[in-house]
Amino acid sequence: MLLLGLSFAAPWLIGGLALAGLPILIHLLHRQRHQVMEWAAMKWLLAAMKKNQRRIQIQQWILLAVRTAIIALIVLAMMKPVLEQTQGLFSALAPNKHHIIVIDNSLSMQFGEGNLKRFERAKEMADAILDDARQGDFASVIVMTSPPTVLVGDASPYLVAVADEVDGITPWDGTARIEQITEPLAQICKASPVSRRQIYLITDMQRSTWLGEGDRADVNELKRRLVDLSEQAEFTILDTSGAASPNVAVTDIHQIDPVAIQGRPVVIRAGITNYSRNQENNVTVELHVDDQVEATQSVSLEAGESKFITFSPTLTRAGDTAIEIKAGSDSLSTDNSRFLIARVRESLRVLVIDGQPSGEPFKSETDYLRVALAPVREDGTPDFVHVGVKLESDLLEENLDRWDIVVLANVAQLTEAESKTISDFVRRGGGVIFFLGSQTNLNAFNRVLFAEGKGLLPVELLSLSEEPKPDSPGHTFDPKGYAHPLVADFRDHEEAGLVTSRIFRHVKAKLPEKSTAEVALAYDTGEPALVIANFGLGKVGVVTTSADLEWNTWAISPSYLPIMQQLVQILAAGRVRRDEVRVGDPIELSLPDGSADTTVSFTPPLLANAQGSPATPTSVKPALEKGISRAIFTDTNRSGIYRAQLGPPVNQTWDVAVNTWPVESDLSKLGDDELKGTFAGWKFRLLNQLESDEPIPAVSASAGSSLHRPILYAVLFLVLLEPVLAWWFGNRQAMAKA
């Protein structure tokens, strides 16, 4: 309801204005219910009346007007009027205002084409608000990156400069969360120089922006903050979303094989999700390798359905290879691609430290292991694992960064220096495997490597198992339901020898409380046989029996070779895989030993900025952390392939894939009713600009000022004024006379 430039939140209360006639009615009734009295001194009463009749009438009218106005204004305040037009008289009377503009520039805001993109619309709305602001008004701007960017924090009276800042806002491919803007908004309101404030939240009302993971406690906390905010400023939400539209996104990309080997097929799995309300048929999914289309498939998806598609490209070039999956051609193009860096290796390099060497064939501790890791193919070519066997004494002489995995087989003990060298190697992404044996000094291992749970060793070594009797069959492995990927392929393949291998001796070990280590294989006694744990960026594995036949028959079992090969691939993940980074998360690179003085130059994806000009590299100086050089790059605003150029003396180029958050691809909205229900008590106005098809400049005008509070102040003033006036009119002459 619009009346005299005012709109009303409760227009149905307009009938209450009839109550304003109550004082007049009471006045008339009062006159009707008068008392009657005989009076002698009538002559002087008539004279007084004749001289003062006009004045008395005016005074009565004033009192009646005040009493009528009190009731009328109370009803008006209950109708919650909002000043819709800041022009003319109202404009001159209204105090200065602080316009606090919050712009959602998250991935979902990129939906649309050209100027019809939600984000471009949002900027136009912000410009319109600033254009419509009056001279003397203030403005602040927050951009809903994660965490939010306070573009103009202090209330700025320079609205043109603020508009320039708004024009410079670029989209980012990350998420937006409402709860993240409450704190900066509260601070801006607190520092605001004026009491009249208006928050304009320009967003596409994406559900995830408001509810996140939907945790009730979080929602209640957000509600409390929003209610607090609405006490400090009026809240207007400008919805830029428009009508619902289809969106298909690549929501997952994964290299199934632990290691990508040059010249060998590597399995890439892509997840495609249809976020539309309708079925999407024959969606073309493309696999790009180094920007070249390698393979194409098509997939049909029901509404809301996700499907996985696998590609098996053969990567012919060693080094970082960019893999991109593209699917669909909808109006949100950014999430139609997802990236992966395959670190293609010619081979895996495994350093084996033999704790019990021997000159005779297959008498050394690591002979079986060496064969298992690098079997010679039928055609005589070496397998993808290159094994180097060294003695314990050579450990400190080796540059471990040349190796992907270090295996310590039946090593008696490690010195503090050796332990530190190996630990730093693992922290930087390397892998280490401990095979225990008859020479292992349990106490020394516990003291130096376990270090009460803080060291490299993920288990505490308790004792050796009992010495078996001559006719004892020994123990067997318990694959623990084949749950771990290491042994998953052995399910239903008992002939492969995993569960038939005999273990005569082992070291009893125990995982500390709250350990995150995984027991991939156990003994039939329940004690852990093979434990894998993360340590820094690398992984560490512990096999609590021997690598040779001294304590078991596993080394000659058919299961030994595939498990060892799988194990080194898993443990080498820190060296041959680079974790996916999501937009907004930092890229953390652990540099090789000796890189402390190098400089890493990060280049964002091409066409990352709005103008499409080549992206500018950013130099980062690595920081030393626990003896490891780490380079951290935080400006991951766009999805794509980021290139890290490591300067001298390393002189390497690493690529990192930065991908979007799948939650941003779900464009489902939070409706007005649901918003009010979820955040009950929060006072806001939701304007759907696109659906209502109003011109943009009307946005700021409609985001008017609520008048109920000033009206209530006026009521309070009149309530205080009425008795003063009544007293004044009744006693003024008497006072004057006195």
Place this chain on the structure above:
Amino acid sequence: MENFQRFLDPRTLAKVKDLEIRARKIVEGFVSGSHKSPFQGVSVEFAEHRQYVAGDDVRYIDWKLYGKTDKFFVKRFEQETNLVANLAIDTSESMKYGSKGRTKLQHATELAATLSYLTLSQQDSVGAAFFEHKLRYVVPPSSQITHLNQILHLLAVCQPANYQSRIGPIMDELCGRWKHRSVVFLISDCFDDIDSILSGLKHLRYKRHEVVVLQVLDPAELEFPFLNVTKFEGLENSSDLLVEPRAIRAAYIKEFDAYRRALQNGCRSMDVDYELVRTDEPLDRFLTRFLSMRASKRSTG
């Protein structure tokens, strides 16, 4: 005579007795032992001789003593009371107003009875006249104590008439009836044209009467203390008026005070004593104040 017959009514007689008792009680409250009249009479008693000096009234030269001594002596006299008091009592319709159960007429009759009793108890003469727009009863002055009963009877039975008072013409008429010098007490609310009132008083003064105006007013007429909306029905044929009293109070008091001031000033210009008699003030207190004021005036005058 017909009117006097109603005095034989037992209730009227009770009223008369009651009025007499109340008047006596009031007077006895402040008159005890010998006293000098506060009012100047015409009878004198010789006191002493004094040698004549130029300017003395030759009428008071003692010619017999001149014959004996061949010197002029004048006689000096001790004044003694031989007062003639005439009471003019207003019984117009406006006198029936009373805000607290006591009308102005009730208060006026009690005042008149008290003054009558006081005068007669000093062996002075007292007369009375009852009027509204015309003279109703006139009782000639007499110093007989039995005369009091006649006045008290009239005071007890007098009722306010449905007429407006016309004080000026009435005073003119009374000037013709009261041939001898006297003290005239006008007991009225004086709700009349002020020029007419002053004209009547002037006539009395011309006839060498000493005049005392005792204006009997109700406190409500002075203070106008009403709060609620009231329809005032005018007495003495004036119109009605519905007003919000709080709104008009100040203006009314201003008008009424102006009228009273004009009356007071008019009285003062003619050497007429003016006293306000509030009906909420006990009569003994009023008379004490009034008589003291008279005595003081006499001693200084």
